[in-house]
Amino acid sequence: MRFQDAARDARAVVYAGVQADPLVARATALLADATPAQRVLARAVMNGESTDPAAWRVMFPTLFGSSATATGTTERDRCEAILDASLAIAGRGDQVRSQFRGAIVEAIAELLLARRVPSGAIRRERRILFDGVVAEIHPYDVTVETPGAAEAYDCKWGARGISPDVLHQLDDARAHAAAEGERLLPVLVVFDARRSCEVRLARQTAPRTGTRLVTIETLDRLAGRRPEPPR
């Protein structure tokens, strides 16, 4: 088993520009340390239509209402910053916001993983090659290339992104690694509720038992932390 940079084709060049956008870095830094409720706020705003921040504050009273943390506190400031960044992304238009959302989930995964494993082991957009096996066309979003304990991550904004192709690619990598006597943990990271992911998976016949599922409520497990209690 060996890892290789993905080809720098036109798609990769365009997407690299999205990944490097400062707005992606800003949203990523905020969401990596966000509470589950703050992450749901980001998801709603980036999926939504309204551009008025006041309307969103009304929709999320546990974050902005009378019982929320007071204005001027770190948590309240983070809520406002997440709202501001999410609106900026939503304002980029449908196609661009879709690319940004995907890039943000990948970047969050990378950032949280860096709190658990040495950052030098974490790579983006990598292919995994096995002897005698035709390489997959699509690279993995994030890989942890630790000898003897590698991890391969596919990141999705929503549960709808879970497809048979995704599940097969992840499971094939695990199986091919095992055939070479290597250990590779495939992980699907979805910025959506586990309930929706389970609905999506319920009718899929592709193998998934060897693939770990990390969802919006358990993102912190990537960093080796237990999920925050909901609020």
Added chain:
Amino acid sequence: MTDLQAAVERVVAALGRLAAVGETIQDEWIYVHDLETVWTARLRAVAAGQGSMAAPPWPEIEAALSGLVAEADRIADPHRAIDWLSTLPQATLVALGEAAW
């Protein structure tokens, strides 16, 4: 029916309207209706319960759910509607002070 149940039923009705938009993506017809079924059950179970200790005052909940329903009703794109079939329930549960899943 309590005020909370009535408000949650308005969210459930909005889920139904999102499903009607989302189901126009024919390949996702079953997924759309599975989402609607599962999240409707979750929302109704919460509405029938005791309510969260972390719940905001009722007027803020009522305004929040009205705002979320209005936001859902702005969604005209079927792909976005499918995203909102998952997002609306999560946001509703957060507004109620519940775990969003």
